[in-house]
Amino acid sequence: MSGFGAVGARLYAWFNRHPETNRAVVDLAELRAGEPVLEVGCGPGVALELAARQAGAEYVAAVDPSETFVAMARKRVPGADVRLAGAETVPFADGSFAAIYTLASMHHWDDRDAGLARLTAKLAPGGRLLLAERLLDRPGHGITPGQIGEVAARLTDFGQTGVRTVERRVGRRTLAVLVSERPLAA
Numbered sequence: 783m784s785g786f787g788a789v790g791a792r793l794y795a796w797f798n799r800h801p802e803t804n805r806a807v808v809d810l811a812e813l814r815a816g817e818p819v820l821e822v823g824c825g826p827g828v829a830l831e832l833a834a835r836q837a838g839a840e841y842v843a844a845v846d847p848s849e850t851f852v853a854m855a856r857k858r859v860p861g862a863d864v865r866l867a868g869a870e871t872v873p874f875a876d877g878s879f880a881a882i883y884t885l886a887s888m889h890h891w892d893d894r895d896a897g898l899a900r901l902t903a904k905l906a907p908g909g910r911l912l913l914a915e916r917l918l919d920r921p922g923h924g925i926t927p928g929q930i931g932e933v934a935a936r937l938t939d940f941g942q943t944g945v946r947t948v949e950r951r952v953g954r955r956t957l958a959v960l961v962s963e964r965p966l967a968a
């Protein structure tokens with residue numbers, strides 16, 4: 783399911799040690815101490831470590847379908863609840879999280895709509911969802927403006943409000959972050 787075997791995961795972790803994109807997403811999430819937070823597709827746990835500094839390690843959870851990445855993230859953030867799962871099978875109770883974020887993971891999901899439905903269900907009332915991908919001109923390891931439109935429409939279908947795209951320049955890349963909230967009242 784993940785596409786990252788043990789060797790691929792170790793190579794990814796080695797070549798992606800720089801936290802600028804991770805920091806950009808965690809900063810946008812504006813995490814507060816004691817807020818339950820979920821990262822989806824956490825990889826080696828670089829952003830998870832940043833999130834744990836803000837929310838507290840015991841308040842952060844993560845999922846990834848790669849056993850190697852799960853082991854790396856658990857080691858990097860002791861105290862975090864890191865589980866082996868994909869976006870489509872997130873195991874936590876509905877309404878659990880004040881914030882859910884994902885970075886460079888959505889383009890790997892087997893079933894994007896199922897993942898979006900699952901994540902929106904896991905948000906508490908008023909909870910925020912941040913979906914970050916590298917902005918691309920054509921489909922690939924990131925997201926195109928056309929795909930952003932598709933995801934925004936699905937988020938609205940799933941009841942999210944305030945759906946908008948925030949762009950952040952990180953080095954030579956542009957990060958597109960789809961931000962939305964769960965309504966306070968159903």
Ligand SMILES: C[S@@+](CC[C@H](N)C(=O)[O-])C[C@H]1O[C@@H](n2cnc3c(N)ncnc32)[C@H](O)[C@@H]1O
Nearest residue numbers: 784823824825848868869885886887890891892
């Ligand atoms: C390019 S890596 C990004 C890792 C990390 N978020 C980062 O920015 O360093 C893509 C991640 O998505 C994960 N992934 C693959 N399929 C997934 C799925 N269906 N649901 C959630 N994550 C998935 C991979 O295992 C991997 O950790």
